[in-house]
Amino acid sequence: MSNFSLILVVSMLSAFGLIASDVYLPAMPAMAHQFAIGAWQMPQTVSAYLIALACAQLFFGPLSDRWGRKPVLSVGILLYVLGSLGCASANGFTSFLTWRMLEALGAASGLVIGRAIIADTCDKKSSAKVYSVVYPLVSLSPALAPAIGGNLAAWFGWRSDFLFVAAFGLVAFCLVQTLLKETRVASATPQLMNPFAGFADVLRDRAFVRYTLVVCAIYCAWFIYLTQSPFIFSGFGLSEQQSGWLYLPLTIGIISANLVSRRLLDRVSYDSIVVAGVACFVAGAIAFIAFQWWDMAHVFTIVLPMFLVSLSNGSSLSLAVSGAIASEHGRAATASGLVGFFQIGSASLAAAAASGLLGTGSQVLAIGVPCCALVAALSIVPRWYAARRTLALRKGAWR
Structure with missing residues (x-):
């Protein structure tokens, strides 16, 4: 597979989850009205989707090790398409929720197997180059998906959002069939591995726990905002099209922080960049x-604060994920699955709790986001300060 083909396929697979999660955000108020439910219930569809997405990630890796990347991925994409078509045809809240969970199950295959394909085909240095291209492209999806979905919903109704997602899945399926060769290494075990092997070793690693808490805190704040903002913008009298474009500044923040962080890695310490991102989160x-x-x-008072939070998404989040996986536990694959599980699972619970307990409105952001920022700061700042103090003492003793 050529580099272009690899980047194209992996980008499509990695964008699965976020596109399906965010595309209908501007249409949620209209959907709540059509389903005859309270506004606070629609964010539960995002939470249910994320829970299914989180849990499914624990299993697709072992399945692809047993049966191969391409066949398992093909089945996952078809489930994704089927779930999206089911969402488009749903006539009630319960049936819509059921189809959303099936859609999430299929989306998990793209997230997990996309990373596995990179590991199969690239060495460490080449993988870093691929990720440096893939992740900025994937970061566009949280902003572009609501913008596209808002316009589609305004022109053709909210069901067109999920027809768009299904079409996206079909394009990805065709690319996988035509461009992707089986990449599973020949030495891979032919038996189904236990997906829970090594979890205890990873969870005992303090560095893993510390970095994972930062990841979860940032992602929780992100999805609290994503599930609350459509109703806040609707309360301002904005149309679905107008609110859809308001997610673009956040993507600009993510990509800008990602580019700056990569340049700073050669000049300052790893944790210093993470702390700087967390400082933006706190701000x-x-x-x-x-x-x-x-x-x-x-x-302005909604988008500006979240733009500052998005800077931590583009800097601290990506580095904290890397730090958790590369810690001393020595089980990178297991840690990768656990980080994804905790990241998405905690975000789903936070979004559900925020809307279920507090309802919708700007006051929810003023409570939820600071709580998440406090967790991130307490997780990384004390360790960073202790490391700097130790380094200063060593320099003093040397002199």
Whole structure:
């Protein structure tokens, strides 16, 4: 497979989850009205999707090791397409929720097997180059998906959002069939591996726990915003099209922070960059509190604080994921699955709890985002400060 083909296929597979998760966000108020449910219930569809996506990631790796990347991936994509078509045809909230979970099951195959394909075909240095191209492309999906979905919903109704997702899946299926060769290494075990092997070793690693808490905190804040913002923007009188475009600044923040972080890695320590990103996270949280305290209700007072949070998404999140996987536990594959499980699972629970307990509105962001920022800061800052203090003491003793 050529580099272009690899990047194209992996980018499509990696974008599965976020596109299906975010495409219908601007249409959620209209969907809640059509399903005759409360506004707080629609964010539960995102939570259910994320829970299924999180749990399924634990199993697709072992399945692809047993049966091969391409056949398992092909089945997963077809489930993704079927689930999307089911969502488009759903006439009630319960049936829509059921189809969403099937859609998530299929989406998990793209996330897990996409990473496995890179590992199969690239060495460590080549993998880093592939990821440096793939992740900025994938980062566009959280913003482009709502923008596309908002316009489609305005023109053709919300069901067209899921027809678009199904079409996206079909294109990916065709690319996999035509461009992707089986990449599973010949030495892979032919027996189905236990997906829970080595979990205890990983969870006993303090570095893994510390970095994973940072990952979860950032992702929880991100999905609290994604599930709350459509109703906040609707309350401002914005149309689905207008609210869809308001997610673009967040992607700009993610990509910009990602580019800056990569350049800084050669100049400053790993954890210093993570802490800098967490500082942006805390700044965004403080801005949410301040604007809520001063009762400044405006689109600007919602988007600006979240732009600051998006800077941590583009810097601290990616580095914390890498740090968790590359810690001393020595089980990179197991750690990768666990990070994905905790990352998406915690985000689904946070989004569900925020809407279920607090309802919808800017006050939810002023409570939820600061709580997440506090977890991230407590997880990484004390360790970073202790490391700097130790280094300073060593330098003093040397002198």
